[in-house]
Amino acid sequence: MTFLFALFLAQASCASCHGEDGNSKIANIPSLAGQPEFFILNQLFLMREGVRPIESMKPLVKDLKDSDIDALAKHFAGLEPRPSGESIDPALVKRGSELAVTLRCASCHLPNFAGRQQMPRLATQRVDYLVHSMKEFRDNKRSGADTLMSNAVAGLSDADLTALAHYAASLGK
Amino acid sequence: MVLALLQSPPGFSPIDRTNEAASNQAANLAPHATPPTVTPLERLPLDKIKLPAGFKAEVYSFGHPGGRTMAIGSNGTIFMGTRQLGRVYAITNRDGKREVKVLLQGLTQPNGIVVKDGALYVLAINRVFRYDDIENKLDNPGPGVELTDKFNLPTEIHHNWKYVDFGPDGKLYVQIGSNCNICEVNPGIHGQIRRYNLDGTGMEIVARGVRNTVGFDWHPVTKELWFTDNGRDWAGNAGPEDELNRVATGQEGAFYGFPYCHAQGIPDPDIRKPNACAGVTLPAALTGPHSAGLGIKFYTGNMFPQSYRNVAFIARHGSWNREQEFGFDVVVARINGGRARIEPFMTGLLDEKTNMFYGRPSYVLQLADGSLLVSDETNGAIYRITYQAR
Structure with missing residues (x-):
């Protein structure tokens, strides 16, 4: 019911x-x-x-x-994730993938960015939403389920966050 | 560079400086989730808990998801703070049973709670509230008196969920964590224990170079402050180990090493400095790699055997940044001057064979009858430990 x-x-x-x-x-x-x-x-x-x-x-x-x-x-x-159709910039994907290693994103979100437990799936997420969300963490407007995200994106520029978003959105399953 | 620093808000720290390859740990280690849902009575891991002979554990209360810190009012109400769920609970006694109510909600990480003279103090990152005569207002606590501007605490959230308590001097002692895993922090703002008058005036720094303490208490005889401190992550499975520290009388303001020096004198591999451990007050005891010692309370009751008089009980929340899980227990620290010896006390919530845990002890609290409460954040429960000689 x-x-x-x-x-x-x-x-x-x-x-x-x-x-x-x-x-x-x-x-x-x-x-x-x-x-x-x-x-x-x-x-x-x-x-x-x-x-x-x-x-x-x-x-x-x-x-x-x-x-x-x-x-x-x-x-x-249980639903099938699909790309949003936003344009993905290969140069930003490359820059984002390098940043993601430095920031250790995969330790929580997994190497394929599928997420797990309290950590969201980032792969195929909308680019604009990812940027919006990371800005909120960076600018202390959102604490999240754990405070680690506010630390992970601390001090990053808008351009860095955009690159990370393009990389995440570019990943498939 | 100078310009960038000037543009940063005060107390703002650069992001972590860790060398992930050097840590030689599995790349997929991550913090454990805390369920926001109620764990029903029949699913609590009571039967897993092991204690020394003569001690017994029972369920004191349940149905308070994410409950961590505990403070008790003069009428026996237990107040509980949480982290991400943003609630403060009030647990009352009626006809021998416990009633749980959500007293406050929607706060950001209200881990800092303490009761004094009938008032409940709640610290949520930088926000400070006082709820007067709280035990007579459990159904309608109202907005409280907000003291945030008086305390002017840093607003960065990471490692800044508060721990607070009143010292023997009547002052409010407050945690100010280092808002990163490992980085240079502004030593004038972060990585401290401070004390304040009740109105937020008279701030003094009691301990510096503290990565993240979320538990402290005062020795019943010496009245010295003892605090747990969580060691850094991503420097290997072996540690550096977490610490139990003492602020010796007359040594208020001492430096405890973060970010340059850890444990019994291990220089940090990422933040390097010549003579990294010079002038550092080393810990009274190590409390295990990534074990996450949180709550600490000295035992002053009459129920437990005489050998437990003035020992400290420490709740170890358990590791995440370690391939083989560690902790998830309560240990005893036996104090001898400025040193301490750690012994197991409450075990059984970690299955080393399967690397699974059944609960996460977070804080301890002694009741008037000498029994000991242990909060379990994962299961939203409190266990009560009693002793009866055989």
């Missing part, structure tokens, strides 16, 4: 922004397809708690029960 409700919710509320198949076509809105189940669950909890306040999400998450969150997490984790 709850799972059906979650499916209904996903289609009725989530799809208009995050895409019919969980792959966002809208700038600065993240794709959720193929994200680690725990990551989605955790973020919905943090949004509901007000730890990660996002105005457009507030009315959608405020009445979710734990079991709804669980079902939504399972739903999106």
Whole structure:
């Protein structure tokens, strides 16, 4: 019953922004397809708690029960991630791949950037959203599930973050 | 370069300077997740817990996901701080059972909690709140009195989830972590333990060169401050080991080595300096590689055998930056002057064969009857340890 409700919710509320198949076509809105189940669950909890306040999400998450969150997490984790169609710059991909080694991104997000547990999938994520998100961490506007991200991107320029985003988005499965 | 430094906010540190190849560790080590969901009673790992003869563990409370730090009010309410979930819990007693309520929510990493004169103090990174007469306002604590501007603590979040407690001098002692794994920090701002008057005035630096302490207590006899400190990551599976440190009387403001010198005198492989360990106060004891000693409390109760009088119980949260997991237990530190000897106490939550853990002891708290509470962040539970002579 709850799972059906979650499916209904996903289609009725989530799809208009995050895409019919969980792959966002809208700038600065993240794709959720193929994200680690725990990551989605955790973020919905943090949004509901007000730890990660996002105005457009507030009315959608405020009445979710734990079991709804669980079902939504399972739903999106099971969808197929697809590239956003944004243009990917090979020179930036190369620069980003070098930065990613220095910053040790793979230790949490895995070498293929598929993510795991509380760490999100970055591969095939929207470039604009990745840049937006990393800026929030860098500029101390978002604490995340762990504070390590604010440390990982500390002191990076916008150009560095853009390069990292192009690299991450360029990775497939 | 100078311009770049001038443009940086005060206290801002450069990013980590680690040599990942030199650490020779598996590349996929990562911090463990903390579930935001309730672990039901029947799934708590109580049967895994092992204790010395005569000691027994029971479940004191559960249903408070992510609960870590504990402070007790004069009416017996246990307050619990969390990290990422942003909640502060209040746990009360009714008819011999515990009731859990979410007292505050939506805070950023409110790990710093302490009760004094009926007021609950909550420190969430740089924000400071005081909730007066809190045990009579558990259903409606209100907004509290915000003291953030008075304390003016740094806003960087990494390694700055607070630990706070009141010292024997009545001052509020506050952790200010180093906001990186290993880097040069501004020593005037980061890597310290400070003390303040209750209103945020009179700041003094009690310890410097501290990477990240999230637990301290005062020896019941000498009244000296003892603190745990978490060693750096990505310098190998063997450590450098975490530390138990003492601030000797008259040595307030001493330097404990970060980022140049670790453990019993290991120069840092990445941040190099000639005579890296000169002038460094070395630890009273090492507490294990990546073991993450968090909470520490000296035992002053009458329930446990006499040999536990004035020992320190240390909760070791357990490793992540280590291929073979380590810690996930509570140890005893037996103090002898400026040295300490570490012994096992509560074990069993780490299965060394499968490299799996069942819970993460985070903080310890002594109750009035002399029993000991141990919080388990992963399972959102508190275990109570009692002793009965056989």
